[in-house]
Amino acid sequence: xxxxxxxxxxxxxxxxxxxxxxxxxxxxxxxxxxxxxxxxxxxxxxxxxxxxxxxxxxxxxxxxxxxxxxxxxxxxxxxxxxxxxxxxxxxxxxxxxxxxxxxxxxxxxxxxxxxxxxxxxxxxxxxxxxxxxxxxxxxxxxxxxxxxxxxxxxxxxxxxxxxxxxxx
Numbered sequence: 001x002x003x004x005x006x007x008x009x010x011x012x013x014x015x016x017x018x019x020x021x022x023x024x025x026x027x028x029x030x031x032x033x034x035x036x037x038x039x040x041x042x043x044x045x046x047x048x049x050x051x052x053x054x055x056x057x058x059x060x061x062x063x064x065x066x067x068x069x070x071x072x073x074x075x076x077x078x079x080x081x082x083x084x085x086x087x088x089x090x091x092x093x094x095x096x097x098x099x100x101x102x103x104x105x106x107x108x109x110x111x112x113x114x115x116x117x118x119x120x121x122x123x124x125x126x127x128x129x130x131x132x133x134x135x136x137x138x139x140x141x142x143x144x145x146x147x148x149x150x151x152x153x154x155x156x157x158x159x160x161x162x163x164x165x166x167x168x
Contacts (some may be wrong), residue, residue, distance in 0.1 A: 108114055119125040126132045150158060 064141070109118070114128075116125075124132070153161075
């Protein structure tokens with residue numbers, strides 16, 4: 001009977017199993033402590049949390065791009081405001097210079113002697129008791145005299161033309 005047991009046991013075993021020596025030959029290889037060169041490279045490039053350096057670089061690039069896009073709009077607004085501020089400051093300085101010039105002109109014209117001199121030269125005013133003289137020089141013979149194309153036109157048409165078109 002012991003023979004039958006051994007036979008039945010042998011028959012009951014699945015194919016590919018046998019004695020210890022046969023089992024060692026057909027068994028799948030196990031990982032050993034000795035790594036191949038490719039395994040060493042993978043182990044060296046795999047860093048924290050099992051993420052490869054390429055993936056880490058891609059994540060870093062995405063984070064940098066996101067930060068750049070987040071900063072771009074406020075930076076553009078800042079630069080635009082600085083340019084606008086410079087333009088407004090320049091305009092303010094020009095207006096301040098114009099105000100200073102007009103203040104000096106106003107102070108100069110507040111003097112009655114200057115006002116009288118301006119009235120005499122610009123408007124032809126004469127003080128009471130003075131005799132005005134108007135000197136008219138003859139026209140320069142070398143200068144060409146332009147013919148007025150509207151010479152025969154009545155005064156009211158000239159006036160209307162001057163007011164609508166402006167002086168010629």
